[in-house]
Amino acid sequence: MKRVEIIHVGGITFNMDDDAANSLATYMEALGNYFRNEPGGREIIADIEDRIAELFSARPGGASAVVTLQDVGQVIDTLGTVRDIIGDSPDAPGNTSDANGNASDANGNATDAPANAPKRQRRRLYRDREERRLGGVCAGIAHYLGIGPVAVRLSFLVVAYSIGCLIIESNMDIPGYIVFGTLFVIALYCLLWIVIPAARTTAQRLEMRGEPVNVTNIGRSVREPASPSVLAEGLSAAGRVTRGFFTVVFRVIVVICGVFFIGAGLGIIVGSIFALFMQDLIFANFIDWNILTFQELATRVISPVPLALLYTFGAISITLLALACLHWGTWLVIGTQIITRKSLHVTFFFIWATATIVAGIVTFTEIRRNIRPGLAQEVIPLPRADTLYIDSPLPVARLDNNPLGAYFDREKNSFHGRLYLSIGRSDSVATLTINKHAYGPTGNLADRYAAGTAHGTIVGDTLLLPRYFNTNPPDKWHFQSARFRMEVPAGTIMIFTDAARELFGYSLWAHALNRNGVHGLVMTEDGVRAWNRDGKEIIINGFGGH
Amino acid sequence: MSVDNAKAQMRKGVLEYCTLSVLSGGDAYASDIISHLRGARMIVVEGTLYPLLTRQKNAGWLDYRWEESQQGPPRKYYSITDRGRQFLADLDASWQELVETVNEIRQIHSPNTETT
Incomplete structure (x- = not known):
C-alpha cells in the first residue's frame, strides 16, 4: 500500500507516490541549494521544474498517471544530479560543497576521480532481503563491512561453528561437538535474524550500503538493482574507504577462514592419498590388520555393487570437496577466484551433488541392512x-x-x-x-x-x-x-x-x-x-x- | 588527469559556442538544443544546459518567448539576439584561429601523428 500525494510541478498537478514525492523534493532542494547563489538561479530552477513537468507529462500514461519512484529516477537520469551538472558546466563554482554539503549529497557521477568521491555516510546494519539466502543476515553484514556476501556466509559458518564447539564442555564426544556446533550456528543466525531489522524501504537499503539517502541515489537504486558484490570488489573498495576497526578484524577473520579452507582442502587430498595407500596404518586402531584388511572387511560387510558405487562416487565427492575448499580458501585469502566461469561452478556443483547423493543413498541403504x-x-x-x-x-x-x-x-x-x-x-x-x-x-x-x-x-x-x-x-x-x-x-x-x-x-x-x-x-x-x-x-x- | 576529465574540460570551453551556433540556425526550446548537443555528445545531462541558457540570456545574447505546448506546460523558445550574433561571429573567428593554431602545433611537435 502506498500513499499518493498531490504535487504541483511547473504549474501542473501530478499524483505522486509519497516516496517519489520525497525524492523529487530532495532533488529540487539540492538543485535549489546549488543554484541559490548564482544570478538567475530562480529562473534556472523554474526552467528545470518546467522540464520535469514536461517529462512527467510525456510518460506513456500521460500526466494523469501516478508518478512513481522509477519515474523520478528517470527524470533525474535525464536532467543529471547536481554533481553531473557541476561536472558538465562551464565556469561552475567548482566541486566544493556548500554549507549544507549538498554537492556531496549528489554522489554518483561515474566519471569522478576517486579522490573527489564524497565521503561515504555511516552505514547501518540491516538485513538485506534482496540478496538473501535465508534471512539476509549475512548479506546485510556484508554491506555493513563493505565486502562480498559469499565471504561473510562462509566465514559466518566457520566462525559460528568454531565458537559453538569452543564454548561447550570439552568432554563431549565428536558427534556431540558436531550437533552442538550446528545448533549454535542455527541459533545464532536466528537470533541475528530477529535482532537485525530488515531493510524494507529504499532509504533503509541506501543506509545499509552506506550511501547517503538522497534523491540521486534513490533514483539510482531504483533503476539498477544492487550489483552482485564480489569479495575482490569489496576488498578494493575497502582500500579506498576506511571502515574502521571492525572491518580490519573481520578481514583478518576472512583470511583466517581462507587459510582454514585451504588447510581443509589440502588435508582432504593428503589424507585421501594416505588412505588409498596406507590404510593399514590409518585403520590399525580399528581393525586387526594381521587378519583382515580394510577392503576385506568392506567386502565382507557391503555387497559388491554398492561397494563399487561407494568407492567411485565417494572418491568423486571427496575430490571435488577438496578442490572446492582450495578454491574458496584462495578466494578468501587473495580475493580472486581460480575458476571464474559460472557455468563451470554449476557443473561442478551438480557433479558433486550427484556423487554425494548417490554415495549417501548407498551408505543409507547399506546401513539399513544392519539397522x-x-x-x-x-x-x-x-x-x-x-x-x-x-x-x-x-x-x-x-x-x-x-x-x-x-x-x-x-x-x-x-x-x-x-x-x-x-x-x-x-x-x-x-x-x-x-x-x-x-x-x-x-x-x-x-x-x-x-x-x-x-x-x-x-x-x-x-x-x-x-x-x-x-x-x-x-x-x-x-x-x-x-x-x-x-x-x-x-x-x-x-x-x-x-x-x-x-x-x-x-x-x-x-x-x-x-x-x-x-x-x-x-x-x-x-x-x-x-x-x-x-x-x-x-x-x-x-x-x-x- | 583522465581522458574523461580532459574531455569534460574541453566540452566546458566550447559549450557556449555550441548553444549559440545551434540557435543561430533557428529558434529552439531547451529540449531541442539538448537533443542537438546530445547527438553531438557535447553534454551528458540536460541539467547542464539550463544554467547556461540563463546566463547567456542575462548577458543579452539570447532572448526567449513562451509558446503553448500540446502536452505539458508552456515552453520557453530561445532565439539569438543581434548582440548574440555579433558574439557568435567573434567566437567563430577565434575558433578558426584556435583550430589552426592547434593543428600547426600538432604537426610540428608530433611528426608521427597523421593529421587530417
Missing part, C-alpha cells in the same frame, strides 16, 4: 558335576585394539564376535544361556542371523566356548555377537583357563580377576568366591553382583 537388532536365545543344560572346567580356544591373533570386537577368519570363512560370560546362581540345575545378537534389515531377518550362529560345546565336564562362530549367511557379516550366562547351583567349583578368563571381557571385576591371577571360582549361597593358583582366597568387590 534392526535381532535376538536368539539358546539354553544348554550343563552336566551335573561338582567341578566345571571352562576353556575358550583362542583366535589366531589377539583383539586388543579392536573396538568392533570382530574379525574375519579367512580359512573358516567366519566372523569372530566378542563373547561375554557372566555367572549367576541357579536353584536347581546348571545351565548355559546364550543370548545371540545380530542386526539386519528387519527384526525377523536379524533374529535369523542371530540364530544362525553356533556357540559352545560341552565335552565331558569341560565347557568349550570357542571364539569362532560361523555366520549365516556366511558371506556378509551382520554384527553377530553373543553373551553367555552360566548359572550353577551353590557348591559348584569353576576352573578357568587363562584364555577363558578373557571371556569376562573388560569389566572392572574381570580386570581384577586377571590382575589377581584368579584360577577358580566357587558358587556359594552368598555369592561367588575366588581363589588363585596357590589356593589363596581373593576378595573381589562387586563380583557377586555380576
Whole structure:
C-alpha cells in the first residue's frame, strides 16, 4: 500500500507516490541549494521544474498517471544530479560543497576521480532481503563491512561453528561437538535474524550500503538493482574507504577462514592419498590388520555393487570437496577466484551433488541392512558335576585394539564376535544361556542371523566356548555377537583357563580377576568366591553382583 | 588527469559556442538544443544546459518567448539576439584561429601523428 500525494510541478498537478514525492523534493532542494547563489538561479530552477513537468507529462500514461519512484529516477537520469551538472558546466563554482554539503549529497557521477568521491555516510546494519539466502543476515553484514556476501556466509559458518564447539564442555564426544556446533550456528543466525531489522524501504537499503539517502541515489537504486558484490570488489573498495576497526578484524577473520579452507582442502587430498595407500596404518586402531584388511572387511560387510558405487562416487565427492575448499580458501585469502566461469561452478556443483547423493543413498541403504537388532536365545543344560572346567580356544591373533570386537577368519570363512560370560546362581540345575545378537534389515531377518550362529560345546565336564562362530549367511557379516550366562547351583567349583578368563571381557571385576591371577571360582549361597593358583582366597568387590 | 576529465574540460570551453551556433540556425526550446548537443555528445545531462541558457540570456545574447505546448506546460523558445550574433561571429573567428593554431602545433611537435 502506498500513499499518493498531490504535487504541483511547473504549474501542473501530478499524483505522486509519497516516496517519489520525497525524492523529487530532495532533488529540487539540492538543485535549489546549488543554484541559490548564482544570478538567475530562480529562473534556472523554474526552467528545470518546467522540464520535469514536461517529462512527467510525456510518460506513456500521460500526466494523469501516478508518478512513481522509477519515474523520478528517470527524470533525474535525464536532467543529471547536481554533481553531473557541476561536472558538465562551464565556469561552475567548482566541486566544493556548500554549507549544507549538498554537492556531496549528489554522489554518483561515474566519471569522478576517486579522490573527489564524497565521503561515504555511516552505514547501518540491516538485513538485506534482496540478496538473501535465508534471512539476509549475512548479506546485510556484508554491506555493513563493505565486502562480498559469499565471504561473510562462509566465514559466518566457520566462525559460528568454531565458537559453538569452543564454548561447550570439552568432554563431549565428536558427534556431540558436531550437533552442538550446528545448533549454535542455527541459533545464532536466528537470533541475528530477529535482532537485525530488515531493510524494507529504499532509504533503509541506501543506509545499509552506506550511501547517503538522497534523491540521486534513490533514483539510482531504483533503476539498477544492487550489483552482485564480489569479495575482490569489496576488498578494493575497502582500500579506498576506511571502515574502521571492525572491518580490519573481520578481514583478518576472512583470511583466517581462507587459510582454514585451504588447510581443509589440502588435508582432504593428503589424507585421501594416505588412505588409498596406507590404510593399514590409518585403520590399525580399528581393525586387526594381521587378519583382515580394510577392503576385506568392506567386502565382507557391503555387497559388491554398492561397494563399487561407494568407492567411485565417494572418491568423486571427496575430490571435488577438496578442490572446492582450495578454491574458496584462495578466494578468501587473495580475493580472486581460480575458476571464474559460472557455468563451470554449476557443473561442478551438480557433479558433486550427484556423487554425494548417490554415495549417501548407498551408505543409507547399506546401513539399513544392519539397522534392526535381532535376538536368539539358546539354553544348554550343563552336566551335573561338582567341578566345571571352562576353556575358550583362542583366535589366531589377539583383539586388543579392536573396538568392533570382530574379525574375519579367512580359512573358516567366519566372523569372530566378542563373547561375554557372566555367572549367576541357579536353584536347581546348571545351565548355559546364550543370548545371540545380530542386526539386519528387519527384526525377523536379524533374529535369523542371530540364530544362525553356533556357540559352545560341552565335552565331558569341560565347557568349550570357542571364539569362532560361523555366520549365516556366511558371506556378509551382520554384527553377530553373543553373551553367555552360566548359572550353577551353590557348591559348584569353576576352573578357568587363562584364555577363558578373557571371556569376562573388560569389566572392572574381570580386570581384577586377571590382575589377581584368579584360577577358580566357587558358587556359594552368598555369592561367588575366588581363589588363585596357590589356593589363596581373593576378595573381589562387586563380583557377586555380576 | 583522465581522458574523461580532459574531455569534460574541453566540452566546458566550447559549450557556449555550441548553444549559440545551434540557435543561430533557428529558434529552439531547451529540449531541442539538448537533443542537438546530445547527438553531438557535447553534454551528458540536460541539467547542464539550463544554467547556461540563463546566463547567456542575462548577458543579452539570447532572448526567449513562451509558446503553448500540446502536452505539458508552456515552453520557453530561445532565439539569438543581434548582440548574440555579433558574439557568435567573434567566437567563430577565434575558433578558426584556435583550430589552426592547434593543428600547426600538432604537426610540428608530433611528426608521427597523421593529421587530417
